[in-house]
Amino acid sequence: MEFKGEYRIAAPQQKVWEALNDPVILQACIPGCETLEKTADNELKAQVRMRIGPVSAKFGGKVTLSDIDAPNGYRISGEGQGGPAGFAKGGAVVTLRTDGAETILNYVADAQVGGKIAQVGARLIDGTAKKLADEFFGKFAEVVGTPEVVEQSSVAAATSASAPSVPPTDFAKRGLQHWMVIGAGALILIVAWLSMR
Amino acid sequence: MTISVSMTVNGKAASGNVEARTLLVQFLREHMGLTGTHVGCDTSQCGACVVDVDGASAKSCTILAVQAEGAKVTTIEGLAESAEKLHPMQEAFREHHGLQCGFCTPGMVMSAIDLVKRNNYQVTEDIVRHGLEGNICRCTGYHNIVKAIVAGAASMKAAGV
Amino acid sequence: MSNVSKIGDRVHRKEDRRFLTGTGRYVDDLQLSRCTHAHFLRSPHAHARIKGIDTSKAAASAGVVAVFTGKDTADAKVGGLICGWVVKDKHGVPHKAPGHPAIALDTVRHVGDTVAMVIADTAANARDAADKIEVDYEVLPAIVDLTKALSAGAPQVHSDVPGNLCYDWELGDKAAVDAAFAKAAHVTKIDVVNNRLIPNAMEPRAAAAEYDRGTGNYTLHTTSQNPHVTRLVLSAFVLGIPEHKLRVIAPDVGGGFGSKIFIYAEETLCVWAAGKVGRSIKWTADRSESFMTDAHGRDHVTHAEIAMDKDGKFTGFRIDTIANMGAYLSTFATAVPTYLYGTLLAGQYTTPAIHVNVRAAFTHTTPVDAYRGAGRPEATYLVESIVSKAAREIGVDPAELRKRNFIAPTAFPYQTPVALTYDSGNYVPIIDEAMKLSDYAGFGARQSAAKAKGKLRGIGISSYIEACGLAPSAVVGSLGAGVGQWESAQLRFNPTGNVQVLTGSHSHGQGHETTFAQIVSDKLGVPMDQIEVVHGDTSQVPFGMGTYGSRSLAVGGSAIMKAADKIIAKGKKIAAHLMEAAEADIVFENGTFKVSGTDKNVPLAQAVFAAYVPHNYPIDKVEPGMDENAFYDPSNFTYPSGTQICEVEIDPDTGVVEIVHFVAVDDFGNIVNPMVVEGQVHGGIAQGVGQALMEAAAYDNATGQLLSGSYMDYTMPRADDLPSFTLGYKTTPCPHNPLGVKGCGEAGAIAAPAAVMNAVRDALAQVGAQDRIEMPATPQRVWAAINAR
Amino acid sequence: MYDFAYHKPKSVADAAAAVKKASDGKLMSGGMTLIPTLKQRLAHPSDVVDLAGVSDLVGIKVDATGVTIGAMTKHADVASSADVARAIPALAALAGGIGDRQVRNRGTIGGSVANNDPAADYPAALVALGATVTTNERKIAAEDFFKGMFETALKDGEIVTSVSFPTATKAAYMKFPNPASRYAMVGVFVAQTASGPRVAVTGAGPAVFRVKAMEEALAKSWSADAVANVKVPAEGLNSDIHASAEYRAHLVTVMAKRAVAAAG
Incomplete structure (x- = not known):
């Protein structure tokens, strides 16, 4: 499963870069995130209590940053262990570029799940990713504000019955925006969440 | 958490102390020694574990023993009148070679009986094929199972069971 | 049931009563005293280095008796699991045989590879404890895509197997094939994928091991198709327990389809650990484990070309196949894509020149081995697909093209260009009967009617040949088999006249308790209810080779016939003495010894009684007792053949393929019990249809994760996926075994994939999509084929 | 399956209290999704609160305006209800096609809608027919009820008590x-x-x-x-x-x- 996207963020590049590296912002945006702490310069440790439907479990994740090119981007990779549920891992190359007073964020991310969750929950892997993207978005919108999407990608969000009049593409845009917020470290946590189903 | 459960199994009172997580099929197999009810999968699809709970077929691998508190449970061991006289559906399976390795058979027979009763003893090949949606057999290709159930429906009706 | 049965009677099965009343005894049904339970920790990764394992929390967990890792088994010098068939490559070099430890030592090589064994007082406690084992994995790149496994730069599965190549094998005359293609009037080419299947016997594998400290004896109750072979391998190669100290019992076994032939890590470890902890250990796989660890089947990719002359006669056939071995070599893995595949590529045809090249590759997937048909379904699918494609290309009816190329009935024994000598057969009457039963002539009208309602109808033919009744020991030995391929039987009469038939074959659904009893009843005139067939216990039954490859009746049944002949011969001596006649004058008919030309007679039961109570007995000439052994080693394989015709209707809106009619006409030689044979054919067809339309083991190419790891995603054929089948028979008896039988267990699964897929392709040809579909032809794939641009 | 504490309250109020009191409580109706999930060890609830003891959650009421189905009513009972078949035949047919016979004999409408599996059948009927979900606290229009994958408007301790479907022509x-x-x-x-x-x-x-x-x-x-x-x-x-x-x-x-x- 691969995600990519491009976003225009109404903030200067340095500020976006800092947000990408701010565990406090990230923890606030990740539902169920119990701890998120820097363990070294390029390493974060996280504990996430995650629930999707009947599934509920605790995941431990480790995140590593590499190819750091401040404030232009980095590669982030990591994995989460969910005990008997299996594991999730992933990585993303995130790049930032200034466009006037705003910042364009690009990412190419891949996510993998394994063990029991891949074996019995194949049908839900992609959907879970989308759902989690949506959850991040909602939370981030509160925390940071509403950025603007310039282009869509393969990631789309839930077409919820609660807003039936909105065509799926609008939801897709909303879903995509999450990724800007999620940025780096959070992606891995999302992946860890995926691994629950 | 240990809980005491009581139910009626094959017409006899049965009780035991189980963990909350104990499944009905585990209670039947491990506490009661009724090993005719089998476990063939872990996602509630194969139907090897089908038993009758209060007049309806059910997958005993997806019911907690505590959920069956007070229930009347019938397993494959409770069908035949005697060692010599099989239930008409069991007899139909034998007559039509509706089983090979025998592992799915108890669940298949229990489902078949429920299927026949719910269709008021009037079943066609098509009804039977669709009615077996919750049971998997790997040996027979279903051909003879279907024949057996159609025939078994008629003998159940004739026998009034 | 106090009747005498004859060969050919539809006798109801003796075994059914216990299965129907829930009193069968499968391994998991056993209640052993002071029994502990094992749980195996599985690798969640397809390829990883184990940097460390911390079992301390697991060992301290409630109820835990022991925790073992690869280090423990290595320290205890537990041997690796073996492959029992040595295939020599095109240069005469034996296949690569990398190590296969029962518990991974430092590297895991497929999802589900065994990482640790936990033994606890209950199954739940064992599982709770396994959750607490901490494994530090360094995840490594994995290769699961067979088409890329042999490419330069592919991740290596074993450091001692360069390029992942297990062997590069060939058979046939390459120069003759090249010459045929040089002169060909037409060449048809095809690329096929033979999809990986997961056997899914309904009873998951299980083991219950006991160790008796007083005697040092081990007992393993296990879900095996061949308990003696299990004992042999565990004793001689893996555990070193003397063979006479290990008893292997395969009680009622809930289906095998090949997957229970092999010697697996879990059963092995239960035996070893029972000795180690001094208590009984039981393990029953859950379905998830079955998906990950039962040997899978098939998994080939092939390019093939067939050359024809201007009359549509096949003149040359060349085949290039890559076969997946998985991460390790399972017990008979190497033989499947070679001697059970390459040798069958002549099919029913006179193609004079055939050359096949098979490269076997290691990948980070569950090991692949024999699954119902084993090699022969792959061969049949290829041959019958390319023949139907050729017929379409040259504009000849596919039935006609087949008939044009069939081996003539007068040509038997027929030597093929790929090693085998077919013993008997008559193919035209079979296809004619199949065409009649399927109303082949009326298909055009049905296709038009379907078209009128927007549906695509197609009809497909598959004419298969198989080599079964495995087989002459000398032949398989020369080809690399590590075991003989005879079968044993013992007829043990009791003084009161009833008889136990001990067979080295093993029934796990095939009905031996009935058909073998029928043979004895017919041959010796003993009533069915006086006969009991005993199998599956190494301490009761003489060494036997077990059941696979449609061999039980042809080889095991023949051994019973041979033992019965010995009983008759001995009985004649006793009867001659009792009737004061010359032995040469004694005839045996309907269970009675008679003096020829007189009305003097001695029933068999009386001779038996005399043998056990030899008061009036020719003790100087004959030993007392009536208990005869026989070992039968056939002089050739048997060659069942047949034609299946499948008719499908495709809904182009959804891509759903419905099988509207399925006909199978087989030549199984003589038939002992038609009811049982029909059941075997039905089940085989269902598995073949499953392969063609729905079943596939799906791995994620990037990670090696098994995505079809439960019945949520692995499509098992259900009752409403299948029609009722129409069956027919034509018989040419096998000329070289005493029953004239050929074997029927695999035929359905061998022929059906090509019959179904040829029908699907025929239907799709109406929209030009016939070459865009592979097995399994799922609704999505059919829809995509129709709508491809 | 991990072990848990099991409760079988007799009223909705007791059920709500039990699940709220638990550190990580789960409601169970038919158990057709929950039990397989627990078997796979993909959840580890401290407490399971079985609604089977709440008898007033079972039943089907049909009047001129529509059909009201109690949350603990089994799919098989909806499928075989002559009243439902008369009022909204498509609903009975849908219920008769959920899972398999054994699932329909145990699974309930309340469990299905509260779980909101993306591949469940009932949500389609609720949304298309404009049904109303009644809980122990309020009434929720179907469109507001289904929020996303496995996500509903239900709050912690809120329990679906019935679903009302208006008839359709x-x-x-x-x-x-x-x-x-x-x-x-x-x-x-x-x-x-x-x-x-x-x-x-x-x-x-x-x-x-x-x-x-x-x-x-x-x-x-x-x-x-x-x-x-x-x-x-x-x-x-x-x-x-x-x-x-x-x-x-x-x-x-x-x-x-x-x-x-x-x-x-």
Whole structure:
């Protein structure tokens, strides 16, 4: 499963870069995130209590940053262990570029799940990713504000019955925006969440 | 958490102390020694574990023993009148070679009986094929199972069971 | 049931009563005293280095008796699991045989590879404890895509197997094939994928091991198709327990389809650990484990070309196949894509020149081995697909093209260009009967009617040949088999006249308790209810080779016939003495010894009684007792053949393929019990249809994760996926075994994939999509084929 | 399965209290999803609160305006109810096609809607018919109830007590099952309701959704042909080894067409 996207963020590049590296912002945006702490310069440790439907479990994740090119981007990779549920891992190359007073964020991310969750929950892997993207978005919108999407990608969000009049593409845009917020470290946590189903 | 459960199994009172997580099929197999009810999968699809709970077929691998508190449970061991006289559906399976390795058979027979009763003893090949949606057999290709159930429906009706 | 049965009677099965009343005894049904339970920790990764394992929390967990890792088994010098068939490559070099430890030592090589064994007082406690084992994995790149496994730069599965190549094998005359293609009037080419299947016997594998400290004896109750072979391998190669100290019992076994032939890590470890902890250990796989660890089947990719002359006669056939071995070599893995595949590529045809090249590759997937048909379904699918494609290309009816190329009935024994000598057969009457039963002539009208309602109808033919009744020991030995391929039987009469038939074959659904009893009843005139067939216990039954490859009746049944002949011969001596006649004058008919030309007679039961109570007995000439052994080693394989015709209707809106009619006409030689044979054919067809339309083991190419790891995603054929089948028979008896039988267990699964897929392709040809579909032809794939641009 | 504390309260209030009191409590109705999840060790609740003891959650009431089904009513009972078959035949037919016979004998409407599996059948009926979900605290319109994948408007301790379906002049449900699991790969429920035509799709996306374009087409002309050319965008739809998003999008149109034809 691969995600990519491009976003225009109404903030200067340095500020976006800092947000990408701010565990406090990230923890606030990740539902169920119990701890998120820097363990070294390029390493974060996280504990996430995650629930999707009947599934509920605790995941431990480790995140590593590499190819750091401040404030232009980095590669982030990591994995989460969910005990008997299996594991999730992933990585993303995130790049930032200034466009006037705003910042364009690009990412190419891949996510993998394994063990029991891949074996019995194949049908839900992609959907879970989308759902989690949506959850991040909602939370981030509160925390940071509403950025603007310039282009869509393969990631789309839930077409919820609660807003039936909105065509799926609008939801897709909303879903995509999450990724800007999620940025780096959070992606891995999302992946860890995926691994629950 | 240990809980005491009581139910009626094959017409006899049965009780035991189980963990909350104990499944009905585990209670039947491990506490009661009724090993005719089998476990063939872990996602509630194969139907090897089908038993009758209060007049309806059910997958005993997806019911907690505590959920069956007070229930009347019938397993494959409770069908035949005697060692010599099989239930008409069991007899139909034998007559039509509706089983090979025998592992799915108890669940298949229990489902078949429920299927026949719910269709008021009037079943066609098509009804039977669709009615077996919750049971998997790997040996027979279903051909003879279907024949057996159609025939078994008629003998159940004739026998009034 | 106090009747005498004859060969050919539809006798109801003796075994059914216990299965129907829930009193069968499968391994998991056993209640052993002071029994502990094992749980195996599985690798969640397809390829990883184990940097460390911390079992301390697991060992301290409630109820835990022991925790073992690869280090423990290595320290205890537990041997690796073996492959029992040595295939020599095109240069005469034996296949690569990398190590296969029962518990991974430092590297895991497929999802589900065994990482640790936990033994606890209950199954739940064992599982709770396994959750607490901490494994530090360094995840490594994995290769699961067979088409890329042999490419330069592919991740290596074993450091001692360069390029992942297990062997590069060939058979046939390459120069003759090249010459045929040089002169060909037409060449048809095809690329096929033979999809990986997961056997899914309904009873998951299980083991219950006991160790008796007083005697040092081990007992393993296990879900095996061949308990003696299990004992042999565990004793001689893996555990070193003397063979006479290990008893292997395969009680009622809930289906095998090949997957229970092999010697697996879990059963092995239960035996070893029972000795180690001094208590009984039981393990029953859950379905998830079955998906990950039962040997899978098939998994080939092939390019093939067939050359024809201007009359549509096949003149040359060349085949290039890559076969997946998985991460390790399972017990008979190497033989499947070679001697059970390459040798069958002549099919029913006179193609004079055939050359096949098979490269076997290691990948980070569950090991692949024999699954119902084993090699022969792959061969049949290829041959019958390319023949139907050729017929379409040259504009000849596919039935006609087949008939044009069939081996003539007068040509038997027929030597093929790929090693085998077919013993008997008559193919035209079979296809004619199949065409009649399927109303082949009326298909055009049905296709038009379907078209009128927007549906695509197609009809497909598959004419298969198989080599079964495995087989002459000398032949398989020369080809690399590590075991003989005879079968044993013992007829043990009791003084009161009833008889136990001990067979080295093993029934796990095939009905031996009935058909073998029928043979004895017919041959010796003993009533069915006086006969009991005993199998599956190494301490009761003489060494036997077990059941696979449609061999039980042809080889095991023949051994019973041979033992019965010995009983008759001995009985004649006793009867001659009792009737004061010359032995040469004694005839045996309907269970009675008679003096020829007189009305003097001695029933068999009386001779038996005399043998056990030899008061009036020719003790100087004959030993007392009536208990005869026989070992039968056939002089050739048997060659069942047949034609299946499948008719499908495709809904182009959804891509759903419905099988509207399925006909199978087989030549199984003589038939002992038609009811049982029909059941075997039905089940085989269902598995073949499953392969063609729905079943596939799906791995994620990037990670090696098994995505079809439960019945949520692995499509098992259900009752409403299948029609009722129409069956027919034509018989040419096998000329070289005493029953004239050929074997029927695999035929359905061998022929059906090509019959179904040829029908699907025929239907799709109406929209030009016939070459865009592979097995399994799922609704999505059919829809995509129709709508491809 | 990990062990847990088991409760079987006799009232909705007691059930709500029990689940609130638990550190990590789970409500169980039929258990058809929860128990397999627990067996796979994908959840580790401290407490399971079984609603089977709450007898007033079971039953079907039919009047001139519609059908009200108690939360603990089993699928098999909805499927075989002559009253439901008379009032909203498509609903009875849908219930008769959920899972398999044994699942229908245990699974309940309350459990199904509260779980909101993306491939569940009932949500399509609720949304298409404009049903109302009643809980121990309030009434929620179906469209506000289903929030996303496995996500509903239910708050902690809130318990579905019944679902009320208004009748429709025409309605039908067509399901294309996943070949392996038999869950809905795509299911389309169409209804001609008092407020106009409604088309709800399950299985195809992360959660049930309506297809406005089809509804508008049906408003103009209630016929299979009207929806036959309405394409649903593949973007955002589910994709797995059985069906790509494109194939699912295509099936939505095919199933919608068939559902309209079946509804008459």
